[in-house]
Amino acid sequence: MEYRRLGRTDLNVSSLCLGTMTFGEQNSEADAHAQLDYALAAGINFIDTAEMYPVPPKAETQGLTEQYIGSWLKARGGRDKIVLATKVAGPSFDYIRDGNLRFDRRNTEAALNASLKRLNTDYIDLYQLHWPERKTNYFGQLGYIHHPDDRWTDFAETLSVLDEQIKAGKIRHVGLSNETPWGTMKFLQLAEQEGLPRMASIQNPYSLLNRSFEVGLAEISHREDIGLLAYSPLGFGVLSGKYLQHPWPADGRITLYERFRRYTSEQAAAATQAYVELARDHDLTPAQMALAFVTCRSFVTSNIIGATNMAQLKQNIDSIDISLSPQVLEGIEAIHQRYTIPCP
Numbered sequence: 001m002e003y004r005r006l007g008r009t010d011l012n013v014s015s016l017c018l019g020t021m022t023f024g025e026q027n028s029e030a031d032a033h034a035q036l037d038y039a040l041a042a043g044i045n046f047i048d049t050a051e052m053y054p055v056p057p058k059a060e061t062q063g064l065t066e067q068y069i070g071s072w073l074k075a076r077g078g079r080d081k082i083v084l085a086t087k088v089a090g091p092s093f094d095y096i097r098d099g100n101l102r103f104d105r106r107n108t109e110a111a112l113n114a115s116l117k118r119l120n121t122d123y124i125d126l127y128q129l130h131w132p133e134r135k136t137n138y139f140g141q142l143g144y145i146h147h148p149d150d151r152w153t154d155f156a157e158t159l160s161v162l163d164e165q166i167k168a169g170k171i172r173h174v175g176l177s178n179e180t181p182w183g184t185m186k187f188l189q190l191a192e193q194e195g196l197p198r199m200a201s202i203q204n205p206y207s208l209l210n211r212s213f214e215v216g217l218a219e220i221s222h223r224e225d226i227g228l229l230a231y232s233p234l235g236f237g238v239l240s241g242k243y244l245q246h247p248w249p250a251d252g253r254i255t256l257y258e259r260f261r262r263y264t265s266e267q268a269a270a271a272t273q274a275y276v277e278l279a280r281d282h283d284l285t286p287a288q289m290a291l292a293f294v295t296c297r298s299f300v301t302s303n304i305i306g307a308t309n310m311a312q313l314k315q316n317i318d319s320i321d322i323s324l325s326p327q328v329l330e331g332i333e334a335i336h337q338r339y340t341i342p343c344p
Contacts, residue, residue, distance in 0.1 A: 001014050001015065001016070001042065001043025001044065001320060002014070002015040002320065003015065003045075004227070004301050004302065005301075006083070006126070006173065006200050006201060006227070006301060007173070007175075007198070007199070007200030007201055007225050007226055007227060007301075008198065008200065008225050009172075009173050009200050011083055011125065011126075011172070011173065011200075013045060013046040013083050013301065013302050014043060014044045014045045014046045014302065015295055015300075015301075015302055015303060015320065016044055016046075016295065016302065016303050016305055016316075016317060016319075016320055017044065017046040017047065017048050017085075017229060017302040017303065017304045017305070018035065018036065018039040018044050018046065018047050018048065018304075018305065018306075019048050019231065019304040019305060019306035020032070020035075020047065020048065020049045020053065020065050020068075020069060020306070021049075021050070021053045021054055021055040021065060021306060022054060022055075022253075022306060022307075022308050023035075023049075023053070023054055023064065023065040023068045023069070024053065024054035024061050024064025024065045024067070024068060025054035025055065025056065025061060025064075026054075026253070026256075026308045027308060029068045029071060031309075032065075032068040032069070032072065033068070033071070033072045033075070034310060035307065035310070035313055036069070036072050036076075037072075037076075038310065038313060038314070038317075039313070039317065040078075040081065040082070042317045044317070045081060045082050045083055046082070046083045046085070046302055047069065047082055047083070047084050047085065048085045048086075048203070048229065048304055049065050049066055049069055049084075049085070049086045049087075049119075050065070050066075050086055050087035050089070050128075050130055051063065051066065051086065051087065051088060051089055051096070051111055051114065051115050051130075052087075052089045052092075052093065052096065052130065053065035053066070056257050056259055057093060059093075059095035062093075062095065062096060063114070063118050066086065066115055066118035066119050067118045069084075069119055070117075070118050070119040070120035070121070071120070073119065073120045073121060074120045079121055082125075083125045083126065084119065084121065084124060084125050084126070085124070085125060085126035085127075085128060085175070085229075086115050086119065086124055086126075086127065086128070087127070087128040087129070087130035087177055087203075088103065088107070088108055088111040088112065088115075088127070088128070088129060088130060089101050089111070089130050089131075090103070090129065090130055090131040090132060090133050091133055092131075097110055097111070101133075102133055102152070102153050103129060103133050103152075103153045103157075103158040103161070104153045104157065104158070104161070105157075105161045105164075108158070108161045108162070108165070109161070109165070112124070112127065112165060112170060112171070113170075116170065122169070122170070123169060123170055123171065123172060124170065124171050124172070125172045125173065126172070126173050126174070126175050126200065126201065127162065127165070127171045127173070127174050127175070128174070128175040128176060128177045128201075128203060129158070129174075129175075129176055129177060129179070130177050130178065131177060131178040131179075132152075132178065132179060132180070132183055133152040133153055134150055134152040134183075135147045135150045136180055136183070137180065138178040138179075138180070139178060140205070140210075140262055140343065140344050142344060155186055155187055155190050156190050156194055156196065159174075159187065159190060159191060159194070159196035159197055160196060162174050162196075162197050163196050163197050166197055173197070173200045174197050174198075174199055174200065175199055175200050175201040175202065175203065175229070176199050176201070176202045176203070176226075177202065177203035177204065177229075178203070178204060179202055179204070181216040181217050181220060184199070184202060184217065184220055184224075184226065185220065185224075187199050188224055188226065199226055200226065201226060201227055201228070201229050201301055202217065202221070202226055202227075202228055202229070203228075203229040203230075203231055203304070204217065204228060204229075204230070204231070205230070205231055205232045206228060206230035206231075206232075206233065206294055206297075206300070207230070207232055207233045207234065207235050207239060207290060207294060208235075208239055208271070208275055208290050208293060208294075208332065208335075208336075209235045209238065209239065209263050209268055209271060209272065209341075209342055209343045210232070210235065210263075210341060210343050210344060211336065211340075211341055212341050212344045213228060213230075213299075217299075218297075218299045221299035222298070222299055227299060227300065227301030227302075228297075228299050228300045228301060229300075229301060229302050229304055230294050230297075230300050230302070230303050230304060231304045232263075233290060233291055233294040233303050233304065233305065234287055234290055234291065235262075235263035235268070235272075235290075235343065236253050236254055236260040236262070236263055237252060237253055237254065238254070238263040238264065238268065238272055239263075239272060239275060239276075239286060239287060239290040240285075240286055240287040240290075241272065241273075241276040241286045241287075243264065243269075243272075244269065244272060244273055244276065251308070253308070262343055263343045265342065265343065267339060267342040267343075268339075268342045268343045270339060270342075271335065271338075271339035271342045274335045274338070274339065275289070275290065275332070275335060278328065278331045278332065278335065279328075281331075282325065282327070282328050282331075284322065284328070285315065287315060287316065287319070288315065288316075288318065288319040288322050289322070289324065289328065291303060291305065291316060291319035291322075292319050292322040292323070292324050293324060293329075293332060295319065295320065296323075296324065305317070305319075
């Protein structure tokens, strides 16, 4: 396993991170513990979760993912062996804190304390803002519409609240998720001007089907040392090729949940077919080629992998041993020229 520095912090995280959003929905508590055990044994020290998980989000399951990680920590110990990341939810769900989800003091403190309790820990290594509080584009939304009267918690206030929690020992470092170039730079600017906590990372989608991060944010990652924690590196499993045939696998995520069909357009299917054929021409599995591509990008700090069964998890972790040849990389770029960001 390779380890990389998290932003300008003193933390070194594995280049593969275990994503856990299936814990509590598609994976039982026993499944979750088995995945965590295997990942840790394979050298993964970075675990990512969120207060709203599992996904799809539901009132009756909200918080289960953190609970399962917490019960694993209680049973296994070794808190100092892992870098644990979680997130505070932005505006969306009326069943979390009565729907008043803002990055102000009351909500942030409540969210953090609830996560700490579920996770059976007294500190979070990386606390992330899950998506912007303001009205902007994220989760693949196109067609930006400006809302001049929009109001949100001032970024400086949010950073001040996070600073208080860092000084209290409940948070070590902070990060962004689903953020834009403008938002990222504003947070960094305020941190420098006001002596407030500096965002260490940004967790956004990135895959062969969605390379939009390369426009604007990749440069920021390099110049500002705020590396990408890449999520959906397989496009919800689409890049494995298993959804190219019909019927789709009965237990597949996008078969079960319509909300995950972002990467199933005709354009995306054509791009996926091309990537699958390229991988097989070079004796690679499509999933491992797709993961290896993300992991080797210079602006990526860690590639967030997830799985619904142990066979998938093992294959995903084994991608760390794959080095893509110049011929494969050239083939990827040729396909990208034909299907440029088919799914933003």
